[in-house]
Amino acid sequence: MPIFDDQISASTLPLYDHWCHSLTFQVSRLFHLLTLQHRQSDYFVKAEGSLLSSRLADSKIFITFLLALITLSSCGFKSTLVEPNTLRINIGAEPPGLDWHVATDSTSFDVVSNIMVGLTQYRADLSCAPCCATNWEVLDSGKRYIFHLDPKALWSDGQSVKASDFEYAWRRLLDPKTGAQYAFFLYDVQNAFEFNSGKITDARLVGVKALDEQTLEVKLKKPAAYFIYLTAFCPTFPQRKDLIEKWGDRWTQADHIVTNGPFLLDQWRHEYKIELTCNEHYFQGAPALKRIKMFMIPEQATAFALYENNELDYVDNRSFSTPDLERYRHSSEYRTTLLLRNNYIGFNVTKPPFDNVKVRQAVSMAIDRTVFPKIRGRGEIPATSWIPPGLLGYDAKSGLEYNPEKARALLAEAGYPGGNNFPHVELLYPSRNDVRLVVEAVQDQLKRNLKIHISLQNQEWKVYLETLHRDSPPIYRSSWGADFPDPETFMNVFTSHNDNNSTRWKDPHYDDLVSRASAEQNVEKRGQLYEHADRYLCREQVPIAPVFLETQNVMVKPWVKGMELNKLDIQFFRNVSIDESLLHGVHAGDKGVTH
Amino acid sequence: MFSYVLKRFLVALPVLWIIATFTFLLVRVVPGGPFDAEKNLPPQIIANIKAKYHLDKPVHEQYFLYMERLAHGDLGVSYKYVNRTVNDILLDAFPVSLQLGVCGLLLAVAIGVPLGTVAAVNRGRFPDSIAMFLTTVGVSLPGFVVGALLILVFGLYLKILPVALWESSRHMILPSLTLALGPAAYISRLTRASVLEVLEKDWVRTARSKGLSNSATIVKHVLRNALVPVATVLGPLTAILITGSFVVEYIYAVPGMGRFFITAVSNRDYDLIIGTTLIFAVLLIVANAVVDIVYHMLDPRMQTGG
Numbered sequence: 099m100p101i102f103d104d105q106i107s108a109s110t111l112p113l114y115d116h117w118c119h120s121l122t123f124q125v126s127r128l129f130h131l132l133t134l135q136h137r138q139s140d141y142f143v144k145a146e147g148s149l150l151s152s153r154l155a156d157s158k159i160f161i162t163f164l165l166a167l168i169t170l171s172s173c174g175f176k177s178t179l180v181e182p183n184t185l186r187i188n189i190g191a192e193p194p195g196l197d198w199h200v201a202t203d204s205t206s207f208d209v210v211s212n213i214m215v216g217l218t219q220y221r222a223d224l225s226c227a228p229c230c231a232t233n234w235e236v237l238d239s240g241k242r243y244i245f246h247l248d249p250k251a252l253w254s255d256g257q258s259v260k261a262s263d264f265e266y267a268w269r270r271l272l273d274p275k276t277g278a279q280y281a282f283f284l285y286d287v288q289n290a291f292e293f294n295s296g297k298i299t300d301a302r303l304v305g306v307k308a309l310d311e312q313t314l315e316v317k318l319k320k321p322a323a324y325f326i327y328l329t330a331f332c333p334t335f336p337q338r339k340d341l342i343e344k345w346g347d348r349w350t351q352a353d354h355i356v357t358n359g360p361f362l363l364d365q366w367r368h369e370y371k372i373e374l375t376c377n378e379h380y381f382q383g384a385p386a387l388k389r390i391k392m393f394m395i396p397e398q399a400t401a402f403a404l405y406e407n408n409e410l411d412y413v414d415n416r417s418f419s420t421p422d423l424e425r426y427r428h429s430s431e432y433r434t435t436l437l438l439r440n441n442y443i444g445f446n447v448t449k450p451p452f453d454n455v456k457v458r459q460a461v462s463m464a465i466d467r468t469v470f471p472k473i474r475g476r477g478e479i480p481a482t483s484w485i486p487p488g489l490l491g492y493d494a495k496s497g498l499e500y501n502p503e504k505a506r507a508l509l510a511e512a513g514y515p516g517g518n519n520f521p522h523v524e525l526l527y528p529s530r531n532d533v534r535l536v537v538e539a540v541q542d543q544l545k546r547n548l549k550i551h552i553s554l555q556n557q558e559w560k561v562y563l564e565t566l567h568r569d570s571p572p573i574y575r576s577s578w579g580a581d582f583p584d585p586e587t588f589m590n591v592f593t594s595h596n597d598n599n600s601t602r603w604k605d606p607h608y609d610d611l612v613s614r615a616s617a618e619q620n621v622e623k624r625g626q627l628y629e630h631a632d633r634y635l636c637r638e639q640v641p642i643a644p645v646f647l648e649t650q651n652v653m654v655k656p657w658v659k660g661m662e663l664n665k666l667d668i669q670f671f672r673n674v675s676i677d678e679s680l681l682h683g684v685h686a687g688d689k690g691v692t693h
Numbered sequence: 694m695f696s697y698v699l700k701r702f703l704v705a706l707p708v709l710w711i712i713a714t715f716t717f718l719l720v721r722v723v724p725g726g727p728f729d730a731e732k733n734l735p736p737q738i739i740a741n742i743k744a745k746y747h748l749d750k751p752v753h754e755q756y757f758l759y760m761e762r763l764a765h766g767d768l769g770v771s772y773k774y775v776n777r778t779v780n781d782i783l784l785d786a787f788p789v790s791l792q793l794g795v796c797g798l799l800l801a802v803a804i805g806v807p808l809g810t811v812a813a814v815n816r817g818r819f820p821d822s823i824a825m826f827l828t829t830v831g832v833s834l835p836g837f838v839v840g841a842l843l844i845l846v847f848g849l850y851l852k853i854l855p856v857a858l859w860e861s862s863r864h865m866i867l868p869s870l871t872l873a874l875g876p877a878a879y880i881s882r883l884t885r886a887s888v889l890e891v892l893e894k895d896w897v898r899t900a901r902s903k904g905l906s907n908s909a910t911i912v913k914h915v916l917r918n919a920l921v922p923v924a925t926v927l928g929p930l931t932a933i934l935i936t937g938s939f940v941v942e943y944i945y946a947v948p949g950m951g952r953f954f955i956t957a958v959s960n961r962d963y964d965l966i967i968g969t970t971l972i973f974a975v976l977l978i979v980a981n982a983v984v985d986i987v988y989h990m991l992d993p994r995m996q997t998g999g
Contacts, residue, residue: 195775202730277745279728282735295737347776368777368785370859370948393858395946399841400857403849407856560725560961567733577731597733 183388188401190416196350198332213357217329224583240321245314250381261308263336269301280333288317321617327582360385360672386675411655420475435663438580439648447603449572456512462498462643463505464547470646478646491628497636502547517549524555526574528562570600585628603641701982727772727961769964779968790949794935797872804877809884831878840871840944857945868945887919928984932976
């Protein structure tokens, strides 16, 4: 039984640590003395051949090791207490970068979203709320925006957040020298594409301008109804020219970085841990948490063992297996939310047999989507429409419903009655177990419902991506996640000019619908246009068959309050707090709290 | 000795150059590039990124650029980890792997050599059977099974050691043990075979006939000669252990460099792949040179490098 197991509390931690170190020191001294004695006795053994002394020496070593073991167990990992006002989470991997102009991944955004804020910010329902901008005007039928900045908004070094910080940031994002992958998010801004592609070199021609310290003007080349969402997205956050010029590539290091969000980057131990501290001077009020520890634990079983041992307070899909999830599904610690990430089966419409729309429709109708939540076990939502629920234009009936009989009839009409003469095709998917389960289910259903056999081909992730982008196969599995909460982020993917459209489907009618919808300022009309486009995509032309929407599943310790999940899967910790009363008597190592 | 070290150094340089060249070419032949992502980027953005990293230049120009940087000790930049050089990454990760690797190596020797010796001295008897059973288990069980078992027993049930992470010296115990068990079993089998061979020598019989105790004969005469084959495997083993283990680092969330041998390839992080390969090659060369010197110390009849 470890010493002080129940008595220890956070306030006694320093004393406890001191005691542990003292004991270790005493044991080391004892070990040293015994070793000296043993050396002497060893000499004595050699000289006199005394068996008794030899045994005595051995027993001393044994006692020493026993003491060391006791010390080890008493000063064991229980010294890692549940820490007051500290949230400990697992982000699974090293963020590739905290330069929000160059970062493109969710791990980096999990950190950046808590240390930086932009012109606007997401509410819990993902609508846009004022942040650095107190308000904004939409002028010239949606082609010009004027943002009025909050004079209280401060950088962590005390300087005000100025309109020129946004002007500099957006121009830097678009500068070809920055090599920013997400520069295309600003292509709606006047001359942004031209500057980014090197057609013009004068950054001042880009349609973003600081009119004064508190006013930012943005000119778009065409109205974009979704534009306001981009101002809450990490790549459009402001940056400090003076600091980037001073520190060069090293400006994101913990001792150089200056931010304007609710938390500050305190420590970044690469490949291991990031620590954020509370920004006491955050202009919208300091957060309740004093510290956030973001561990980078890649192995699910390890992360979940740490959670069960009270060494992590919050874990998500990255940190547990499906059997772990099953154990906790009915626990009060378990929560789930739908994500704006749709999975689909894609058809290359330029390659037979999927160049025939009836074949595509038949395959889509032969897939029973209800099997996917059962085989993946993470609460997935079956989907037939491309626009996910909760977004403008969503209609559950946009896509083709499961109807094997009709599917067989369509296949027969396409020239393959009973699946006869259907050519051999391979379904391409990335080498991942969860994806393999999905494509095997599709393969099985097509065999049972349409009597056609497709074989499966897996490729390593990067090879798969290259194959898809270079010469996509007749049929493949893919997915798409939203960057901002607007149907545009989904519908634009299958327009003719989009580089992510691996179906090679080009349809001017669809392009026109999406283009009109993206510019439409009337919300109702815009919704109708997207709904129409979604139906055209998933029911009439079917270059893709959406199959299911992913979910985020999390486990949260009872003492963590105010944790809100959102469909974009960005973790905001500003409103999170730790209920200290529930921490009383809880130690790292005490297993499972509420089941 | 100095001339020997100098000779080994001069031989190592072209070896490293060949390794760097082959790795440079091989990584570019592998399908998929560093900037392939789920969201395909517009061509002009790909062009910007390639220009930033000089990947828009012909391969031979990229090669000369890389070699020029390498000659100055610059291992290049990471395409995955923005604003971090390969030198930065390896300098952060290598000390951790070194620490873990040295602990693992010491543990492996501390377990393997006595176990193998005990087994050989008690050949065919109960201790030998036990030792051989343990070594068979040690060799057969992969690291991820050993790691999971140790976490389960010491971390979750007995609760005397941390489950994972890299916070204090206590956090080093389970990863070191996991890392050490396989090599310990291997060293143990090697030591047993070697000790058995030496025990048959005439001079061992002579030492015993002169009245030297069994333990003194083993420690002073047998082990010293029996350790030559063990020292041979310790060279590459040292290089393997101190450059990190992907499995151990993955299971225990240890921030070492072992993971980069795998992730750098899956990310197509070209310079990082070459960097890790070169570091491994350098350590292997150094470790083998040290082994040659140790040979000489163990048995002065052996010529250094001979």
